[in-house]
Amino acid sequence: MAKQTIYSRDLEKSQANYTPLSPLSFIDRAADVYPDHTAIIHGDLTQNWSETRLRCLKLASALSSVGVNTGDTVAVIAPNIPALFESHFGIPMCGAVLNAINTRLDAATIAFILEHGEAKVLLADTEYYQVVSAALASMDNPPIVIDIEDPRVADSQRLGTIEYDDFLQTGSDNYQWTLPTDEWDAITLNYTSGTTGNPKGVVYHHRGAYLNAMSNITGWQMSGHPRYLWTLPMFHCNGWCFPWSLAAVAGVSICTRAISGPIIHSAISEHQVSHMCGAPIVLGMIINTPQNQQSEFDHPINVMTAAAPPPASILQSMESMGFHMTHVYGLTETYGPAVMCAWKDAWDSESDEERARLKSRQGVRYQVLEGLEVMDPETMKPVNRDGTTVGEIMFRGNIVMRGYLKNPQETQKAFEGGWFHSGDLAVMDSDGYLRITDRSKDVIISGGENISSIEIEDVLYRHEAVLEAAVVAMGDEKWGETPCAFVTLRAGKQADEQTLIQWCRDNMAHFKCPSRVLFSDLPKTSTGKIQKFVLRDKANALAK
Numbered sequence: 001m002a003k004q005t006i007y008s009r010d011l012e013k014s015q016a017n018y019t020p021l022s023p024l025s026f027i028d029r030a031a032d033v034y035p036d037h038t039a040i041i042h043g044d045l046t047q048n049w050s051e052t053r054l055r056c057l058k059l060a061s062a063l064s065s066v067g068v069n070t071g072d073t074v075a076v077i078a079p080n081i082p083a084l085f086e087s088h089f090g091i092p093m094c095g096a097v098l099n100a101i102n103t104r105l106d107a108a109t110i111a112f113i114l115e116h117g118e119a120k121v122l123l124a125d126t127e128y129y130q131v132v133s134a135a136l137a138s139m140d141n142p143p144i145v146i147d148i149e150d151p152r153v154a155d156s157q158r159l160g161t162i163e164y165d166d167f168l169q170t171g172s173d174n175y176q177w178t179l180p181t182d183e184w185d186a187i188t189l190n191y192t193s194g195t196t197g198n199p200k201g202v203v204y205h206h207r208g209a210y211l212n213a214m215s216n217i218t219g220w221q222m223s224g225h226p227r228y229l230w231t232l233p234m235f236h237c238n239g240w241c242f243p244w245s246l247a248a249v250a251g252v253s254i255c256t257r258a259i260s261g262p263i264i265h266s267a268i269s270e271h272q273v274s275h276m277c278g279a280p281i282v283l284g285m286i287i288n289t290p291q292n293q294q295s296e297f298d299h300p301i302n303v304m305t306a307a308a309p310p311p312a313s314i315l316q317s318m319e320s321m322g323f324h325m326t327h328v329y330g331l332t333e334t335y336g337p338a339v340m341c342a343w344k345d346a347w348d349s350e351s352d353e354e355r356a357r358l359k360s361r362q363g364v365r366y367q368v369l370e371g372l373e374v375m376d377p378e379t380m381k382p383v384n385r386d387g388t389t390v391g392e393i394m395f396r397g398n399i400v401m402r403g404y405l406k407n408p409q410e411t412q413k414a415f416e417g418g419w420f421h422s423g424d425l426a427v428m429d430s431d432g433y434l435r436i437t438d439r440s441k442d443v444i445i446s447g448g449e450n451i452s453s454i455e456i457e458d459v460l461y462r463h464e465a466v467l468e469a470a471v472v473a474m475g476d477e478k479w480g481e482t483p484c485a486f487v488t489l490r491a492g493k494q495a496d497e498q499t500l501i502q503w504c505r506d507n508m509a510h511f512k513c514p515s516r517v518l519f520s521d522l523p524k525t526s527t528g529k530i531q532k533f534v535l536r537d538k539a540n541a542l543a544k
Helices: 025-033 049-065 082-093 107-116 126-137 164-169 206-220 242-248 261-271 280-287 312-320 345-349 352-359 408-414 453-461 497-507 532-543
Strands: 038-042 045-048 073-077 097-100 119-125 144-148 186-192 200-205 227-229 252-254 275-278 301-305 323-331 336-340 371-376 391-396 420-428 434-438 443-446 449-452 466-476 480-489 516-519
Touching (some): 025 242, 045 049, 049 082, 073 107, 082 242, 126 144, 206 336, 227 261, 252 261, 261 280, 280 301, 312 323, 312 352, 345 352, 371 420, 443 480, 449 453, 453 466, 466 532, 497 516, 516 532
Parallel strands (some): 038 252, 073 097, 073 119, 097 186, 119 144, 227 252, 227 275, 275 301, 301 323, 480 516
Antiparallel strands (some): 038 045, 371 391, 443 449
């Protein structure tokens, strides 16, 4: 029992002095203070904060009317469009948990996520009707389907009984929503493949979402009313918590169904974009846009990048074009970025090459992250800050997930020793900035998405000609990394590279498929374990 002091007697929590932290409170302030300020732009649609709050309220009300209660899961499959932004508020406003699903997944994985998360309702963009239809057909108890129709999509098909905007009209304008009674309550559910082929459900709480949303603002020094271009998928770690950050500063969300270099440059010119996020592949799109499709701008554009560590040369190219780069690092389990390469004025005088090198480091902890260390996972002691001693990156604090849904064993393993084990290897420089030396050996980071090598290997092993298979990351100029498969064929069986690549494309999401398949005996240790570090060296030699 806590010791009683003069400050603990007669000074209790009450409605007057305590409110559970939740990012839902941000939208009320934005709508109250800046009701007429633009909140969302999508093509020819412009929507202010008053209208956006009303739509979120009606979504919460409509969901309640079809039986969605506190703690129920509502899934969404959609690109970066207003409906997905509104879902970040409307779904938890009725006490439910938002599960934003990666639109690039295959039907079997989507079905697994819907069943494992026990989704009661699915909001599905009609562009994805084929994969969603296949997923629903394989389920014993599929969720209620609400169709999101976008006139910008030519090939689409309805699967549900009502369209999203019509569904909103069934909700009440006067719906009385409340903040969670406990800020530890779940707000979202995000699935990550991690180091195995089975998706793991990462649970976020209101407190963590609130704090990370605020830390995005302070760490990135976002001023009032930023104009944010959605180049980062909102389904990825809830858009790194930026839907909530933008509500806190009454910013503008510029939505796009898809992104490309020309689209980004056009948006910068048309909408005076001030901020955007994305993996190194997005940076490549910007840099490699043909000169006649690039935009000229004289205002500051802030770009936050993460995923596979970006080469210093890419950061230098972006800076030379006028973009101000901020390098961050994190995982799904840490609400997205939780580490930032915080810039120091003393570095301004360095050469372009040295500034790019410094900026390519992952950096230091977010303001709201309590602990960040590179540690020896055996001794749980921090490694020497010498820039050469390798250890595992570990996190501790309020922006670490609650845990993995329905998976106490993996949760306990992840939190062993009182720290979250990232599985990523790094060194700590003498100034306290960490620098990743390698991703965990089984995970491939391609275009900002985690791909499990084991999942690909499982598919390859199902081909009748494959005796052994091992998949590693291969460097790629566009995607950062792509899967490279090494295969040993069965005696008397034949299969060429294109045959096995097509086999993978027929049996899993296309973005997970290997870009190369090489045939050889697999190097092994004396105990029969495949030496993947040898294969990684071979793959990267091919990529050069």
